[in-house]
Amino acid sequence: MRDGVLSAMRWKDGYGEALLEAAVTNGARRWEWTIMPGGVVLEIAFRETEEWDRFRALPVVTAALDATPDPVNGLYVYEGRGGSAASPSKRPKPRPAGAGAAAIPLPVEEIVRARLAEPQPPVEPIQGLPERVAA
Numbered sequence: 001m002r003d004g005v006l007s008a009m010r011w012k013d014g015y016g017e018a019l020l021e022a023a024v025t026n027g028a029r030r031w032e033w034t035i036m037p038g039g040v041v042l043e044i045a046f047r048e049t050e051e052w053d054r055f056r057a058l059p060v061v062t063a064a065l066d067a068t069p070d071p072v073n074g075l076y077v078y079e080g081r082g083g084s085a086a087s088p089s090k091r092p093k094p095r096p097a098g099a100g101a102a103a104i105p106l107p108v109e110e111i112v113r114a115r116l117a118e119p120q121p122p123v124e125p126i127q128g129l130p131e132r133v134a135a
Contacts, residue, residue: 004070008039015064016042022060027051039074052079 030045
Protein backbone atom coordinates (compact mmCIF):
# COMPACT_ATOMS: atom_id res chain seq x y z
CA MET A 1 0.00 0.00 0.00
CA ARG A 2 1.42 3.37 -0.98
CA ASP A 3 0.85 6.78 0.50
CA GLY A 4 -1.93 8.85 -1.00
CA VAL A 5 -4.07 11.64 0.45
CA LEU A 6 -3.19 10.19 3.87
CA SER A 7 -0.08 8.25 4.83
CA ALA A 8 -0.10 4.48 4.59
CA MET A 9 1.19 4.35 8.18
CA ARG A 10 -2.00 6.07 9.38
CA TRP A 11 -4.02 3.50 7.47
CA LYS A 12 -1.97 0.69 9.09
CA ASP A 13 -2.54 2.17 12.54
CA GLY A 14 -6.29 2.40 11.91
CA TYR A 15 -6.98 -0.93 10.17
CA GLY A 16 -3.97 -3.13 10.88
CA GLU A 17 -5.22 -4.68 14.12
CA ALA A 18 -8.63 -5.55 12.64
CA LEU A 19 -6.99 -7.10 9.55
CA LEU A 20 -4.66 -9.25 11.64
CA GLU A 21 -7.50 -10.39 13.90
CA ALA A 22 -9.55 -11.39 10.86
CA ALA A 23 -6.54 -13.17 9.34
CA VAL A 24 -5.72 -15.16 12.47
CA THR A 25 -9.33 -16.20 13.08
CA ASN A 26 -9.55 -17.41 9.46
CA GLY A 27 -6.46 -19.61 9.49
CA ALA A 28 -3.46 -17.34 8.87
CA ARG A 29 -0.20 -19.12 9.70
CA ARG A 30 2.16 -16.13 9.43
CA TRP A 31 1.94 -12.39 8.91
CA GLU A 32 4.45 -9.62 8.56
CA TRP A 33 4.29 -5.85 8.21
CA THR A 34 7.06 -4.22 6.18
CA ILE A 35 7.40 -0.46 6.49
CA MET A 36 9.15 1.30 3.63
CA PRO A 37 9.45 4.89 2.44
CA GLY A 38 6.12 5.88 0.92
CA GLY A 39 4.08 2.88 2.05
CA VAL A 40 3.55 -0.36 3.95
CA VAL A 41 3.26 -4.01 2.99
CA LEU A 42 1.22 -6.62 4.84
CA GLU A 43 2.03 -10.23 3.97
CA ILE A 44 -0.32 -12.90 5.31
CA ALA A 45 0.32 -16.61 4.76
CA PHE A 46 -2.54 -19.10 4.64
CA ARG A 47 -2.13 -22.85 4.25
CA GLU A 48 -5.03 -23.30 1.82
CA THR A 49 -6.38 -21.10 -0.97
CA GLU A 50 -9.89 -21.45 0.48
CA GLU A 51 -8.71 -19.77 3.69
CA TRP A 52 -7.38 -16.83 1.66
CA ASP A 53 -10.65 -16.56 -0.27
CA ARG A 54 -12.68 -16.63 2.94
CA PHE A 55 -10.46 -13.93 4.50
CA ARG A 56 -10.59 -11.74 1.38
CA ALA A 57 -14.41 -11.86 1.33
CA LEU A 58 -14.82 -10.63 4.94
CA PRO A 59 -16.55 -7.24 5.33
CA VAL A 60 -13.76 -5.92 7.58
CA VAL A 61 -11.17 -6.71 4.88
CA THR A 62 -13.28 -5.13 2.16
CA ALA A 63 -13.81 -2.01 4.29
CA ALA A 64 -10.09 -1.72 5.07
CA LEU A 65 -9.10 -2.08 1.41
CA ASP A 66 -11.78 0.42 0.35
CA ALA A 67 -10.32 2.96 2.81
CA THR A 68 -6.78 2.89 1.40
CA PRO A 69 -5.04 6.27 1.06
CA ASP A 70 -4.78 5.85 -2.73
CA PRO A 71 -7.29 3.20 -3.91
CA VAL A 72 -6.51 3.73 -7.61
CA ASN A 73 -2.71 3.55 -7.72
CA GLY A 74 -1.65 2.59 -4.22
CA LEU A 75 -3.23 -0.77 -3.43
CA TYR A 76 -1.79 -4.12 -4.51
CA VAL A 77 -3.42 -7.44 -3.60
CA TYR A 78 -1.64 -10.63 -4.64
CA GLU A 79 -2.44 -14.28 -4.03
CA GLY A 80 0.93 -15.56 -2.99
CA ARG A 81 4.35 -14.09 -2.49
CA GLY A 82 5.58 -12.52 -5.68
CA GLY A 83 2.08 -12.43 -7.10
CA SER A 84 1.81 -15.94 -8.49
CA ALA A 85 2.71 -18.48 -5.83
CA ALA A 86 -0.84 -19.49 -4.96
CA SER A 87 -2.24 -20.36 -8.36
CA PRO A 88 -0.87 -21.24 -11.78
CA SER A 89 -0.56 -18.46 -14.29
CA LYS A 90 -3.56 -18.07 -16.56
CA ARG A 91 -1.61 -16.14 -19.14
CA PRO A 92 -0.38 -18.07 -22.18
CA LYS A 93 3.31 -18.77 -22.41
CA PRO A 94 5.16 -16.30 -24.63
CA ARG A 95 6.06 -17.48 -28.08
CA PRO A 96 9.74 -18.08 -28.70
CA ALA A 97 11.69 -15.36 -30.48
CA GLY A 98 11.86 -15.74 -34.24
CA ALA A 99 8.16 -16.53 -34.78
CA GLY A 100 8.45 -19.92 -33.15
CA ALA A 101 11.39 -21.07 -35.23
CA ALA A 102 13.87 -23.44 -33.69
CA ALA A 103 17.52 -23.88 -34.50
CA ILE A 104 18.33 -26.53 -37.08
CA PRO A 105 20.46 -29.26 -35.56
CA LEU A 106 23.94 -29.34 -37.03
CA PRO A 107 25.10 -32.61 -38.61
CA VAL A 108 27.50 -34.57 -36.48
CA GLU A 109 30.36 -36.21 -38.32
CA GLU A 110 30.98 -39.82 -37.49
CA ILE A 111 34.26 -40.53 -35.84
CA VAL A 112 36.30 -43.03 -37.81
CA ARG A 113 38.23 -45.32 -35.54
CA ALA A 114 41.21 -47.21 -36.83
CA ARG A 115 41.88 -50.72 -35.54
CA LEU A 116 44.91 -52.82 -35.99
CA ALA A 117 44.19 -56.05 -37.83
CA GLU A 118 44.28 -59.07 -35.63
CA PRO A 119 46.09 -62.03 -37.22
CA GLN A 120 43.93 -65.08 -37.83
CA PRO A 121 45.37 -68.31 -36.46
CA PRO A 122 46.27 -70.83 -39.20
CA VAL A 123 43.67 -73.46 -39.87
CA GLU A 124 44.90 -76.80 -38.62
CA PRO A 125 43.56 -80.02 -40.10
CA ILE A 126 41.39 -82.07 -37.82
CA GLN A 127 43.13 -85.29 -36.88
CA GLY A 128 41.65 -88.49 -38.18
CA LEU A 129 40.14 -86.96 -41.34
CA PRO A 130 41.85 -87.36 -44.70
CA GLU A 131 43.18 -84.16 -46.21
CA ARG A 132 41.55 -83.04 -49.39
CA VAL A 133 43.59 -83.56 -52.45
CA ALA A 134 43.65 -80.78 -54.92
CA ALA A 135 42.34 -81.93 -58.26
